[in-house]
Amino acid sequence: xxxxxxxxxxxxxxxxxxxxxxxxENRRVFGKCSNLHGHGHNYVLEVTVAGEPDPATGMVLxxxxxxxxLQREIVDRMDHRHLNHEVPELxxxxxxxxxxxxxxxxxxxxxxxxxxxxxxxxxxxxxxxxDCTADANGAGAGAHGNRA
Amino acid sequence: xxxxxKLSLTRRYxxxxxxxxHNASFSEEENARIYGKCANPHGHGHNYIVEVTVAGPVDPATGMIAxxxxLDPFVExxxxxxxxxxxxxxxxxxxxxxVPTTENVCREIYRRLRPFPAARLERVRIEETSNNSFEFxx
Numbered sequence: 001x002x003x004x005x006x007x008x009x010x011x012x013x014x015x016x017x018x019x020x021x022x023x024x025e026n027r028r029v030f031g032k033c034s035n036l037h038g039h040g041h042n043y044v045l046e047v048t049v050a051g052e053p054d055p056a057t058g059m060v061l062x063x064x065x066x067x068x069x070l071q072r073e074i075v076d077r078m079d080h081r082h083l084n085h086e087v088p089e090l091x092x093x094x095x096x097x098x099x100x101x102x103x104x105x106x107x108x109x110x111x112x113x114x115x116x117x118x119x120x121x122x123x124x125x126x127x128x129x130x131d132c133t134a135d136a137n138g139a140g141a142g143a144h145g146n147r148a
Numbered sequence: 149x150x151x152x153x154k155l156s157l158t159r160r161y162x163x164x165x166x167x168x169x170h171n172a173s174f175s176e177e178e179n180a181r182i183y184g185k186c187a188n189p190h191g192h193g194h195n196y197i198v199e200v201t202v203a204g205p206v207d208p209a210t211g212m213i214a215x216x217x218x219l220d221p222f223v224e225x226x227x228x229x230x231x232x233x234x235x236x237x238x239x240x241x242x243x244x245x246x247v248p249t250t251e252n253v254c255r256e257i258y259r260r261l262r263p264f265p266a267a268r269l270e271r272v273r274i275e276e277t278s279n280n281s282f283e284f285x286x
Contacts, residue, residue: 030210
């Protein structure tokens with residue numbers, strides 16, 4: 001099996017706020033990220049697709065098609081947007097990189113038709129990233145794509 | 149309905165330290181042959197990058213596997229304070245008996261971080277230089 005990874009970048013704003021918490025709790029749990037004016041990141045998204053290369057083309061998938069999927073499904077949706085207010089898939093969720101990874105997985109998984117989506121890695125900064133993969137054991141993380 | 153997903157969170161930390169690769173039970177000639185320049189008795193150093201990966205359920209209230217407000221001080225206290233600007237051979241007790249190769253540094257850091265209470269430690273990956281990296285997942 002071969003894994004192919006494509007990288008794309010987008011910039012977006014967010015903040016962390018749970019309406020069920022008091023203002024004091026929001027500050028304690030989320031720290032600087034709780035500032036309701038928001039802040040932003042240059043996100044780097046790495047999408048890995050796994051499969052066997054087609055003997056005729058030598059390719060697992062057409063990277064141009066993956067590039068178009070990433071542009072349409074992720075960049076057009078999230079680039080220069082406010083993740084709390086403008087991305088319906090994140091509605092009701094704290095836009096952490098964990099939740100973002102799961103949302104991106106669920107947007108991409110049905111669109112990848114050549115090969116299989118293997119991993120979504122989203123960097124919020126060069127020193128912080130989340131990975132989302134299919135749970136091979138079916139139990140592990142307890143995170144489901146459509147979990148509220 | 150999608151299949152269950154597995155999520156992990158990785159944070160990168162840095163420390164600078166010196167070490168020397170040398171096994172007292174080898175002859176000087178053997179040490180020189182096995183460890184090459186790394187056996188220099190005066191030691192040498194690296195800017196190490198440590199990637200700490202934790203996995204587990206995402207708390208719906210916070211959207212987090214682990215709060216960096218807890219992970220950062222834990223790693224700082226258990227690893228960075230002990231390793232940064234230190235001589236690994238002389239100042240980390242585990243390396244009185246073990247050679248401080250980055251394989252062994254990975255295992256030592258994993259041992260120190262394993263008790264992190266808020267999430268399951270999944271992996272420790274260390275870049276000794278930008279060309280060499282090592283991983284330990286227990």
